[in-house]
């Protein structure tokens with residue numbers, strides 16, 4: 001990817017999502033985790049890259065009316081969508097059931113979600129398949145008792161219960177936890193099949209695979225994934241699909257922000273950037289102390305100087321990195337922060353200060369394409385009808 005070209009053409013601040021790289025990343029994950037496990041892409045990680053991986057993923061996990069609207073407009077095949085989410089509003093679900101006979105899969109996160117689908121499939125005589133989400137002890141999903149109730153009470157011939165969904169959290173570094181979760185699912189499926197006499201076809205599992213964002217992190221991903229595969233292989237007789245967001249999307253993303261001012265006082269040399277923490281989010285609040293992967297363009301050869309990199313927000317928290325030694329900077333030098341493909345462009349405090357949202361550029365088949373212009377948040381923060 002040619003940094004000079006993208007900087008000249010589009011400027012900063014901007015996100016670039018490299019679809020060519022993303023496809024390779026998915027191939028890598030499939031290779032390490034085994035091709036027998038279908039991948040479900042959790043759209044929330046990054047909507048912009050969804051269309052580019054249509055042939056690479058088996059399904060899309062869609063958790064809101066907005067995510068559905070985006071994927072539908074992108075012509076993502078509806079038969080690849082799993083309609084999920086803790087709040088499924090009647091209007092959206094009724095529109096889906098009424099208008100589309102090719103949305104085949106829904107998750108169930110509460111008894112009332114089951115009742116809604118039971119009512120609507122009957123009303124519109126629409127056949128659907130469901131996955132019942134097992135809770136991990138929070139507001140998502142249902143208890144084992146509720147799973148039993150749904151399975152035993154489902155006399156709706158239009159609703160086929162395919163199996164169980166489970167996701168307990170993201171950035172899971174512990175193989176022990178993944179292993180425990182798989183054991184729990186195996187036991188549950190065993191109970192459902194042998195005690196409640198109901199055949200489970202599929203387990204959809206979100207392992208929350210971790211992404212290591214910082215230069216000091218030590219992580220052998222090949223080894224980690226090998227162990228994850230060994231754990232998943234404990235499930236012998238059921239189809240397993242893996243719901244992934246972060247580990248698919250993170251590495252394809254770049255955030256470009258340029259030096260717009262520089263100053264020094266007795267505490268530090270500051271480089272002020274035209275972006276900030278409103279656009280750049282990794283995971284948690286460790287970023288300013290930990291050093292993420294980045295490059296600076298153009299590449300300079302001057303002496304090393306220590307800087308703190310600050311964004312454009314009026315808050316003392318707007319540090320991208322503190323105390324980093326880099327070649328002496330000049331105004332307009334561009335920082336290219338890496339691994340920002342997952343969640344970064346949606347999780348920031350993007351309305352704060354009414355600064356524009358960055359443009360979004362896709363890089364595919366070795367070409368750049370602008371897919372979102374700057375968005376003026378001043379319009380969103382503006383009181384109409386005064």
Ligand SMILES: Cc1ncc(COP(=O)(O)O)c(C=O)c1O
Pocket residue numbers: 042044045061167169170171206207208209243244245246247
């Ligand atoms: C139900 C569900 N599945 C999958 C994911 C994706 O998780 P990750 O990005 O850790 O892969 C999420 C993320 O919040 C989720 O809520």
